[in-house]
Amino acid sequence: MEEPSVYSPLDPSTTEIRLLIIHPAQDPSFPLICTLQHARLSETPQFEALSYTWGSPIPPCPILLNNKSFSIQENAHAALRRLRLPSKNRTVWIDAICINQSDQAEKEGQLVLMRQIYEQAEQVCVWLGEPCPGTSVAVEHLTSRFGGVVATTLGRSVDNYYMAELVAPSSPLRNPGSGYAWQWANQLDVEVNQGDLRELLSRPWWSRVWIVQEVVVAKKVVVMVGGDVFGWECIARSLDRIRTAGVVLSSGEGANEVFGVVVNPEVYAAQDDTFRMIERLRFLWKHGKTNVSIYQLLYEFRHLQCTDARDRVFGCLGLATADGQNLGIRPDYTSSTAEVFVNAAVSVMKETKSLSLFHYVREWRGVEVPTAPRQAFSPPDQAKYHDVGAMVSDGPETKPRRGWARLPDGWERVPIGEETTLSWGASIKSLVWRGKSTVRYLDHNTGSLHETSPLEGKEPPLARHAARQRDLPPGWVKTWDNLGRASVRYAPDEASTQKPSDQNNIALPSWVPNWCCPTHIDPTPLIGYPSHAERYWASGDSEATIQHDPSSHTMGVDGVVFDKIIRLAEPWHPDPARPVLTRRGVRALEGWETLALDTSLFSTPCPYSHLEEGRKTALWRTYIADCGGELADPGTGTTFLECWYDRSEKGWAKLPPSLDEMTSLGLWAATGVSVDLSYLHWDLHNEIRRVEKDESAETAGSEKLYGMYLERIRNACGHRALFVTERGYIGLAPWNAKVGDEVCVLKGAKTPFLLREKEGGKHRLVGEAYVLGIMEGEAMQGDDVGERMRTFWLV
Numbered sequence: 001m002e003e004p005s006v007y008s009p010l011d012p013s014t015t016e017i018r019l020l021i022i023h024p025a026q027d028p029s030f031p032l033i034c035t036l037q038h039a040r041l042s043e044t045p046q047f048e049a050l051s052y053t054w055g056s057p058i059p060p061c062p063i064l065l066n067n068k069s070f071s072i073q074e075n076a077h078a079a080l081r082r083l084r085l086p087s088k089n090r091t092v093w094i095d096a097i098c099i100n101q102s103d104q105a106e107k108e109g110q111l112v113l114m115r116q117i118y119e120q121a122e123q124v125c126v127w128l129g130e131p132c133p134g135t136s137v138a139v140e141h142l143t144s145r146f147g148g149v150v151a152t153t154l155g156r157s158v159d160n161y162y163m164a165e166l167v168a169p170s171s172p173l174r175n176p177g178s179g180y181a182w183q184w185a186n187q188l189d190v191e192v193n194q195g196d197l198r199e200l201l202s203r204p205w206w207s208r209v210w211i212v213q214e215v216v217v218a219k220k221v222v223v224m225v226g227g228d229v230f231g232w233e234c235i236a237r238s239l240d241r242i243r244t245a246g247v248v249l250s251s252g253e254g255a256n257e258v259f260g261v262v263v264n265p266e267v268y269a270a271q272d273d274t275f276r277m278i279e280r281l282r283f284l285w286k287h288g289k290t291n292v293s294i295y296q297l298l299y300e301f302r303h304l305q306c307t308d309a310r311d312r313v314f315g316c317l318g319l320a321t322a323d324g325q326n327l328g329i330r331p332d333y334t335s336s337t338a339e340v341f342v343n344a345a346v347s348v349m350k351e352t353k354s355l356s357l358f359h360y361v362r363e364w365r366g367v368e369v370p371t372a373p374r375q376a377f378s379p380p381d382q383a384k385y386h387d388v389g390a391m392v393s394d395g396p397e398t399k400p401r402r403g404w405a406r407l408p409d410g411w412e413r414v415p416i417g418e419e420t421t422l423s424w425g426a427s428i429k430s431l432v433w434r435g436k437s438t439v440r441y442l443d444h445n446t447g448s449l450h451e452t453s454p455l456e457g458k459e460p461p462l463a464r465h466a467a468r469q470r471d472l473p474p475g476w477v478k479t480w481d482n483l484g485r486a487s488v489r490y491a492p493d494e495a496s497t498q499k500p501s502d503q504n505n506i507a508l509p510s511w512v513p514n515w516c517c518p519t520h521i522d523p524t525p526l527i528g529y530p531s532h533a534e535r536y537w538a539s540g541d542s543e544a545t546i547q548h549d550p551s552s553h554t555m556g557v558d559g560v561v562f563d564k565i566i567r568l569a570e571p572w573h574p575d576p577a578r579p580v581l582t583r584r585g586v587r588a589l590e591g592w593e594t595l596a597l598d599t600s601l602f603s604t605p606c607p608y609s610h611l612e613e614g615r616k617t618a619l620w621r622t623y624i625a626d627c628g629g630e631l632a633d634p635g636t637g638t639t640f641l642e643c644w645y646d647r648s649e650k651g652w653a654k655l656p657p658s659l660d661e662m663t664s665l666g667l668w669a670a671t672g673v674s675v676d677l678s679y680l681h682w683d684l685h686n687e688i689r690r691v692e693k694d695e696s697a698e699t700a701g702s703e704k705l706y707g708m709y710l711e712r713i714r715n716a717c718g719h720r721a722l723f724v725t726e727r728g729y730i731g732l733a734p735w736n737a738k739v740g741d742e743v744c745v746l747k748g749a750k751t752p753f754l755l756r757e758k759e760g761g762k763h764r765l766v767g768e769a770y771v772l773g774i775m776e777g778e779a780m781q782g783d784d785v786g787e788r789m790r791t792f793w794l795v
Contacts, residue, residue: 018036050083055074199378201271205484262579266467298312299525310340411442527750535750542780554793555793560788560790563743729771730771738766745780
């Protein structure tokens with residue numbers, strides 16, 4: 001691909017890099033002419049850095065580099081064309097050209113400088129790709145002063161691509177002054193604006209591991225889509241407007257929380273979370289407050305993708321300020337993925353003299369690894385598998401109305417004929433349709449084209465929430481071209497061959513996390529919630545002793561066996577789409593109390609007899625994985641956890657409607673009435689007074705506090721099981737724990753860990769555990785602790 005003669009060697013003993021000079025051109029169609037120039041970062045050269053996705057190497061795109069023909073990939077070629085200025089040179093750093101990709105030693109040496117390159121750049125240009133028909137709407141939403149949830153397109157003509165045939169001719173828009181039409185227009189506007197914004201945020205760039213470092217350390221970030229350029233901060237403002245909007249519209253955005261807990265998370269997109277995680281790190285980095293360990297980065301961003309799994313480690317080294325600079329880990333592509341993961345783990349533990357890495361071990365063998373969400377956000381794409389003018393029902397005893405209904409599997413809606421334009425006037429009520437078009441329905445099962453929808457004349461299906469329109473039906477696939485443009489189409493053969501990455505088959509010892517395999521039942525690390533403060537110190541102030549056998553990847557650590565699990569309750573796997581506002585009706589959690597309070601299971605004196613109300617107090621503190629020392633709950637939890645138990649005859653907390661119950665128009669917008677969740681606040685106040693047996697009890701601020709406890713319970717107990725030990729201790733274990741697992745306290749560990757003995761006296765690491773009563777070093781006290789100390793060999 002590259003001509004070796006284009007490059008002259010870099011000095012590996014310095015911070016020397018190459019910079020690309022893009023020569024100007026008045027005509028955008030002119031060929032790209034560039035030259036390479038050596039520079040040293042130590043001399044603070046002036047340049048910009050490009051952050052982009054490589055894409056497929058086919059088709060190769062030629063440029064003239066140092067007066068020689070040189071081929072680059074299509075996406076890089078498009079980005080350089082957009083970066084090129086009409087009348088002066090532009091100096092940038094781009095990895096595909098500035099690093100000799102055929103020189104492995106140079107690649108590994110330059111990767112070490114990546115953080116410094118992006119940190120010193122005058123600005124980092126994020127190239128998302130070329131525009132789609134909806135990009136202009138998304139960019140306007142991002143850059144508008146007022147671009148909120150509603151009416152960001154007022155005063156302009158909406159591209160006919162969006163509105164063409166999204167509604168049947170019999171649409172209620174014939175009476176735009178009615179409340180019904182007003183709500184429908186709001187719905188359409190919300191879906192157009194938010195849909196195309198989220199389509200932009202779902203482009204392949206957002207799924208890359210390397211983008212985290214490239215953006216976090218940058219002085220300034222600008223985002224490029226085609227010829228449009230806007231600041232990184234515009235994305236944060238737009239997402240904040242969506243999330244905090246006070247008006248409840250068709251998508252359910254805004255007013256979607258109770259006690260500070262999101263009621264229906266599906267209305268928000270996964271891309272929102274990715275942006276916010278990066279933005280949080282960027283804020284901390286900018287203010288010099290980041291002190292993140294490499295294993296925290298690897299865990300938080302394990303959902304991101306990379307072609308080479310080893311880049312998960314190499315891509316995080318520059319940001320790991322807590323230990324990354326002293327680990328001695330250098331990019332080495334001659335080692336296998338397993339070797340990179342193991343060596344990084346050993347280096348972290350030896351450097352920090354801590355076993356904190358063990359907290360990120362999760363059981364992934366045999367667990368279904370979910371694929372990336374298959375969603376279409378752009379309304380025109382969604383309209384391909386919907387009848388957008390079907391009769392739908394909001395439930396029994398309601399009059400059918402027009403709305404969006406999912407077509408049967410294998411059917412596609414196909415607009416044919418003249419395009420239609422929908423224009424907005426000074427008011428959203430002055431909605432006018434112009435033009436003509438025809439819709440046909442293609443049955444891919446038979447290859448036949450039909451003039452009428454297969455839903456015509458049939459029983460109206462139940463209306464679905466607008467967020468459900470994003471989910472692709474069976475047989476549909478979503479792909480992106482090299483330039484970041486999405487394509488949604490019916491392709492059952494391709495859909496059936498899409499499988500999870502083989503990276504989940506990496507052979508690793510039990511004590512090394514597999515950073516490639518986030519599963520849908522991963523517990524939240526105990527040391528990562530609710531903050532990074534020192535909350536537990538189960539091993540006191542001891543330092544870890546690390547003995548690693550490279551030939552067998554066996555890890556020796558010192559510690560004591562404290563106890564053994566004799567009974568395990570059913571694990572609790574919370575529904576990610578529904579908050580648990582009370583314990584009532586959650587079978588697993590209700591069973592935990594029965595197990596925890598059963599004193600017949602052990603013969604020794606209860607270890608919690610010194611607590612007021614004994615095991616009952618120990619249980620509620622276990623539910624929240626209570627902290628030690630000054631961070632321990634002052635006792636407020638007694639009241640709130642009793643409210644959470646919800647022992648009243650009928651139950652005090654009525655669950656808010658689910659996403660399926662909040663149909664796009666039926667319960668919310670058609671009536672013009674928001675679903676008011678304030679009744680739950682009053683119910684909570686009344687329950688607090690009932691629990692405390694005081695009708696005059698002050699309950700101000702209780703909603704926020706109760707929400708905090710809900711969050712703590714979910715993070716502590718989610719995807720875990722409650723257990724009881726031989727000595728009567730109560731604890732929380734990973735869902736994959738078994739009776740007989742040993743509760744061990746290891747030197748240099750913040751929490752106890754569960755170990756499972758294997759043949760030959762060796763052990764397998766099961767995972768972290770919470771055991772009330774030994775979280776503050778109690779297991780490491782006593783004159784006999786030295787006698788009890790032993791070396792565990794983990795395999």
